[in-house]
Amino acid sequence: MQFPQDMARLGSAARAIPCLGVLVILCITVLARDGAAQQARTSRSRAAPVEDLADVPPDLAGIHKCADAVVGFHMRDRWPVGTTSMTVDDGPSAVATARLLDLFKQYRIKATFFVIGARINRHSYQAIQRILREGHALGNHTYHHQYGTRGLPRLRDSVDYWKRELMATQILVDIALMARNGDDFDALYLHVLGVPTPRKVSTAWLHGHWDEIEARWRATLAERNGPVAPSMHWMRPPGGVPCLPVGTRFQVRSYVGALWELGMTQVLWNCGAHDATPQFPASLRRNPEWLRGNIVQCARRGGILVIHDYINLAGLRGALETLAGSGNIRFITLDQMMTLKYEPELEPDRELAGPRVGDATERVSPL
Numbered sequence: 001m002q003f004p005q006d007m008a009r010l011g012s013a014a015r016a017i018p019c020l021g022v023l024v025i026l027c028i029t030v031l032a033r034d035g036a037a038q039q040a041r042t043s044r045s046r047a048a049p050v051e052d053l054a055d056v057p058p059d060l061a062g063i064h065k066c067a068d069a070v071v072g073f074h075m076r077d078r079w080p081v082g083t084t085s086m087t088v089d090d091g092p093s094a095v096a097t098a099r100l101l102d103l104f105k106q107y108r109i110k111a112t113f114f115v116i117g118a119r120i121n122r123h124s125y126q127a128i129q130r131i132l133r134e135g136h137a138l139g140n141h142t143y144h145h146q147y148g149t150r151g152l153p154r155l156r157d158s159v160d161y162w163k164r165e166l167m168a169t170q171i172l173v174d175i176a177l178m179a180r181n182g183d184d185f186d187a188l189y190l191h192v193l194g195v196p197t198p199r200k201v202s203t204a205w206l207h208g209h210w211d212e213i214e215a216r217w218r219a220t221l222a223e224r225n226g227p228v229a230p231s232m233h234w235m236r237p238p239g240g241v242p243c244l245p246v247g248t249r250f251q252v253r254s255y256v257g258a259l260w261e262l263g264m265t266q267v268l269w270n271c272g273a274h275d276a277t278p279q280f281p282a283s284l285r286r287n288p289e290w291l292r293g294n295i296v297q298c299a300r301r302g303g304i305l306v307i308h309d310y311i312n313l314a315g316l317r318g319a320l321e322t323l324a325g326s327g328n329i330r331f332i333t334l335d336q337m338m339t340l341k342y343e344p345e346l347e348p349d350r351e352l353a354g355p356r357v358g359d360a361t362e363r364v365s366p367l
């Protein structure tokens with residue numbers, strides 16, 4: 001597979017779903033279901049290379065909810081019982097991500113890691129390499145993990161804000177995949193972003209220096225003849241904002257515009273371990289038995305499960321062990337979940353379905 005180096009082609013079909021036949025059917029189905037504004041956006045993100053399609057932006061003025069215009073997963077979707085997709089937010093980190101990957105390997109689960117650009121550094125960059133090497137997917141969780149677009153007075157500025165938050169994370173992933181060692185990561189970071197590590201790039205810096213940053217990024221990709229980074233077409237907004245009721249119309253419109261321009265697919269969730277839900281006390285969020293119960297309940301219900309990079313590992317391990325014993329729960333990828341949502345008659349194709357958790361054969365040493 002050829003990996004594009006151009007953000008403008010972020011959502012091309014070759015990366016989204018490997019099977020061209022499924023892809024075409026899926027695209028036709030999506031187009032048929034959703035209105036004209038979404039048609040253009042969907043085509044742009046899934047059907048064919050961007051340059052082959054008419055450039056028809058969505059009518060942002062008419063958009064009030066993400067569900068009106070964003071392709072992907074929303075909380076009110078219908079979810080498949082007993083079929084779950086594992087998603088991990090807020091990484092990467094040097095130690096915790098590695099432990100999660102060990103556990104997923106043990107239980108043969110392919111997850112999607114929604115990474116925060118600002119957390120990719122000389123200590124955590126190898127986690128990005130390992131996520132892809134072991135067959136998991138990368139999703140984009142923005143660079144700063146800020147909720148919304150406060151202080152941006154114009155829609156265009158706000159669209160650009162989201163785009164740069166997303167593209168900056170893609171840049172960090174590219175740097176992580178190019179880096180040969182920690183010093184090389186730091187050198188690439190300084191060269192492309194213009195600031196030394198470990199300094200985090202501010203929103204103001206990104207906006208004030210964007211053209212130079214983007215030019216240096218593209219030049220570096222060309223010089224290094226790579227990298228091998230798949231563009232991250234999955235996107236999850238921090239905290240679900242602006243696609244939850246807390247989002248303002250202004251935020252929704254700017255978000256929709258940015259996703260359309262980048263050809264990205266939104267991924268919310270319908271169930272979680274509650275390892276980071278502020279309504280629960282910290283002691284409960286770390287309680288292995290409570291976490292185990294939450295995860296098991298989510299997996300039995302089916303849908304998209306969210307956990308966080310720093311989840312208590314004993315709770316997660318306990319849940320996977322319980323599910324492995326139950327024998328009828330399976331974890332699938334987000335690509336497969338897209339097929340279930342838009343083309344459910346293709347199920348149950350065992351080629352498409354992931355192994356049941358109980359099919360685990362590969363055991364690794366206790367963590």
Ligand SMILES: [Zn+2]
Nearest residue numbers: 089090238239
């Ligand atoms: Zn998050």
